[in-house]
Amino acid sequence: MEKIDDKYDFSLYEYHNLLQQNILVSYKGPIDERIMNVIGENIELVTNDGNDKAKSKIFKIFMELAQNVWLYSAESLSTASGRKLGMGTLVIGEFGDAYTFVTGNVVRNTDIEPVIEKCEIINSLDRDSLREYRREQRRLAGTKKNSGNIGLIQVALTAESPLDIELTPVSDEESFFSIAVKIKKTGR
Amino acid sequence: MELEDIVIEGSHKNFFTPSVNFNAKTGICELSGESFLEDTQEFYKPLIDWLEEYTTKIKKPIAFLIKLTYFNTSTSRCILDLLNVLKDYEDDGGDVTVNWHYDENDSDMEEDIEDYMIDTGLNINIIPF
Numbered sequence: 001m002e003k004i005d006d007k008y009d010f011s012l013y014e015y016h017n018l019l020q021q022n023i024l025v026s027y028k029g030p031i032d033e034r035i036m037n038v039i040g041e042n043i044e045l046v047t048n049d050g051n052d053k054a055k056s057k058i059f060k061i062f063m064e065l066a067q068n069v070w071l072y073s074a075e076s077l078s079t080a081s082g083r084k085l086g087m088g089t090l091v092i093g094e095f096g097d098a099y100t101f102v103t104g105n106v107v108r109n110t111d112i113e114p115v116i117e118k119c120e121i122i123n124s125l126d127r128d129s130l131r132e133y134r135r136e137q138r139r140l141a142g143t144k145k146n147s148g149n150i151g152l153i154q155v156a157l158t159a160e161s162p163l164d165i166e167l168t169p170v171s172d173e174e175s176f177f178s179i180a181v182k183i184k185k186t187g188r
Numbered sequence: 189m190e191l192e193d194i195v196i197e198g199s200h201k202n203f204f205t206p207s208v209n210f211n212a213k214t215g216i217c218e219l220s221g222e223s224f225l226e227d228t229q230e231f232y233k234p235l236i237d238w239l240e241e242y243t244t245k246i247k248k249p250i251a252f253l254i255k256l257t258y259f260n261t262s263t264s265r266c267i268l269d270l271l272n273v274l275k276d277y278e279d280d281g282g283d284v285t286v287n288w289h290y291d292e293n294d295s296d297m298e299e300d301i302e303d304y305m306i307d308t309g310l311n312i313n314i315i316p317f
Contacts, residue, residue: 033202141265150261
């Protein structure tokens, strides 16, 4: 069989090996409700090692963070019918007594500043203050279209862990933004 | 003028549609299943309007039953709107009962219901199953 000269500039074997290391599910590409449905079912299948609580927590976190990628990624595809599908990456790993859930996508630097501020506020609050913050944001949500902020508070409350955020510049205008959370297999 | 019942059969497809059964004769209104919708506002607006109509024109007792096992954060705002209509009715002297059933293993849900009580000032009966 003829070889393809310029197939990839990386080794698929190395990529595969990298994913073998504690990674249960990984996805890169456009996200919409159909893709969320498939990944959601996958998550159900692969998180059998934890208890039902952990499984349900991962599912809820996945639903919020995947919707954020879908709606707010700076990289997107448009379907024939004109729908916008945000592009991003999503990885679920298993490390000992916890699952790690990470999503990442390209963002415009000007859009991400307020989100980072929100994450920092969230990480500075204890559980009771976080609940109060959620109540406040929920009351305000009617006046704003963007409900992504409650989503992040919800993620931190569900995970019972801080939002581990990382911002890597990719150009003058854009960065790659990722959020990682840890979910204990034996939570509350 | 008669207020028509709202009956919606829930489904779990790509989006999750909750089951709705709002009965104008009995005053029993039930919202159950899962809620993750393409257009959350569009789905909940008629439910909020229905409750407003019932509580301002029919003015009979109302029993509101929530049995949602999952709802996303955009739904969470619409639930607040529904409960606020009930609170207004109660403040006007209306007879309101709210029963919120949740999975006893879901302590996050229990906390959330407590937060809705704080936020609305409504008494919500929190019932584990």
